[in-house]
Amino acid sequence: MSRTLIHSQSHSQVATERPVFVSTWNFGKPANEASLRKYQGGGSILDAVEEGIRLTEADKSNASVGDGGKPNAEGKVQLDACIMHGPGTKAGSVGGIEDIAHPISVARAVMEKTPHVMLVGQGAKKFALEQGFASENLLTAKQRKEWRAWRREKRKMEAGENNHDTIALVGIAADGTLAGGCSTSGLAYKMPGRVGDSPIIGSGLYVDNEIGAAGATGVGENVMRFCGSFMVVEYMRQGLSPEEACAETIRRIARLDGRPIEDLHINFIALNKKGQFGAAGTGNGFPYAVTYPGFSDILQS
């Protein structure tokens, strides 16, 4: 197995100020900035994480998160999300929820208002409606048109096409409290009922308040079989830097999976308790966003 195909920085960088927000892809930057504003306005680190992800969910031009996301094979948008709060290792999650624009907030409500961690499908929607979330059609005209074209062609959507751009966003507060969230419409034109890694605690996201936090994006099937984000955090616990923990997780997944690393299409971000951050991915440079007071930019793993 080639190590050179894992794209990661040579050194994990460290934020000089708190709070710090780290998230996936270019669209992570405005999300991080919304998180920072929320925090600086008096919100908790959990409020901040939720706020940043809500910004991405509300962006109709983003075809892989929230409103405007690509639908499943039957033309229905089914969303996955989870949230974690470091103190007490609290978690909430929704899988395959329909017609609700902000699954991250439903996940938070599951965490805070039920004795459970995860609700799925109709049960998740029923709970959201009871909590006062509005039911709305999340399939935009553009996505409907593209889905119809896809259905006509009966084309298989290949992994690695522009069909999987989840937001995972993790943050650390001034007092060291960690939180994180993850939200996605999942793989485009997925089988109805298919749930990926994103709402699965330990796969699409993991937050350990003693060590750090990690999140994933890419082909969920290649993350959730390995508890990918949990693995990243465990490597940080063993002393690896965030960037090296992400890269080592990818190496281990590739070794166990057996396929060439470039066929896996997975990426991880990580942030440790010291404010060091890093990322790694299997593609040709994975953009991720880092924001803290006085700094906000998109970096390449």
Ligand code: SD4
């Ligand atoms: C999934 N991991 O449903 C998600 C998709 C994704 O970047 O991350 N896209 O498999």
